[in-house]
Amino acid sequence: MLDHLGRATMRAVAEFGFAASLFGQAVWWVIMGRARRQPVRLAPIIAQCMEIGIAALPIITVLAATIGLMLAIQGIYTLRTFGAESRVTLGISLSTVREFSPLITGILVAGRSGSALAAKLGTMRINQEIDALTVMGISPVRFLVVPPLVAMAVMMPLLTLWADLVGLFAAGLYVSAQLQVSLSAYGDELLSILKLNDFMHGLAKSSIFAALITTVGVVNGASVSGGAEGVGRMTTRSVVHAISAIVITDMVFAFMVTR
Numbered sequence: 715m716l717d718h719l720g721r722a723t724m725r726a727v728a729e730f731g732f733a734a735s736l737f738g739q740a741v742w743w744v745i746m747g748r749a750r751r752q753p754v755r756l757a758p759i760i761a762q763c764m765e766i767g768i769a770a771l772p773i774i775t776v777l778a779a780t781i782g783l784m785l786a787i788q789g790i791y792t793l794r795t796f797g798a799e800s801r802v803t804l805g806i807s808l809s810t811v812r813e814f815s816p817l818i819t820g821i822l823v824a825g826r827s828g829s830a831l832a833a834k835l836g837t838m839r840i841n842q843e844i845d846a847l848t849v850m851g852i853s854p855v856r857f858l859v860v861p862p863l864v865a866m867a868v869m870m871p872l873l874t875l876w877a878d879l880v881g882l883f884a885a886g887l888y889v890s891a892q893l894q895v896s897l898s899a900y901g902d903e904l905l906s907i908l909k910l911n912d913f914m915h916g917l918a919k920s921s922i923f924a925a926l927i928t929t930v931g932v933v934n935g936a937s938v939s940g941g942a943e944g945v946g947r948m949t950t951r952s953v954v955h956a957i958s959a960i961v962i963t964d965m966v967f968a969f970m971v972t973r
Contacts, residue, residue: 733933736855737925740863743856752853758861766827766862767869774822774873775880781814782806782881786888799893803903806885811908815877816916817964820923823870824956828931831862832952835935836945844936863928870924871917878916919967923960930956 747753789802835858838844847854886900934952938944 729933729937732936733929736859736932736936737863737929739853739855740859743853743860744864747856747860752856754856754860754864759864762861762865763869765830766823766865767873770823770826770873771876773826774819774877777818777822778815778877778880779884781818782810782884783888785809785814785881786885786892790889790892802889802893803900804907806889807882807904807907808912810881810885811878811912812915813964813968815881816874816920816923817960819870819874819877819920820927820960820964821957823866823873823923824927824930824960825953827862827866828927828956829949829953831928831931832935833945833949835932836938836948839936839938840941840945859928859932862931863925866924866928867921870920870927874916874920875913878913915971919964922963922967926959926963927956930959 743752744754785806786802789805790799793799793802793805835844838858844854844858847857882904886897886904889895890897890900931952934948934955938948940947
């Protein structure tokens, strides 16, 4: 048992080191690529932005609106016990902006784009396309890792901000109908409650989630072995690891910034 535990621990440490190395190399290529006359191309970054961000708008819109409505329904139901349902906007606004929007956006992007990245790199590894890039003198990190990392870092905060707006608006529709208040009064109350730091809290977390999703997807994709079955196994593993990392990081981040 101790032997298996030790080997599993060493594999986990080695995988973490591999992830840190890949992330460091990607950041290095972003900063130093032009100086080395191998700049990161804009076209693949834009293509990744379209795939990660624009194509994900419909599902993020639907789920953000659903989360906003759920918070409004549960908030009014709970606060009505104390006769304080008029204070529901406070809970809705802070919960949406600081927690639920970045968390739901991160989980959706991890399941959608993180898994796609792992499957793509896994297939390329099985077909020895990554080895071919190395033989041709092209850095696989610059060519395959940097574009999704940059695109993810750009689009995740934007998607989170969109989820904030959709969730708050959907919650406002329910609150105005249940409590007989106008949307303008609801909006004024939001403006009085929310501060810039609340938005920055959620956007900072979404940026961290972007790095985690990309790194986890790349590491699992690059570790594929065993043909098509291995690709499927590592794709599933990528989703599980990315969502777990997002939830744990969200808890740690919330604990640290509220001290």
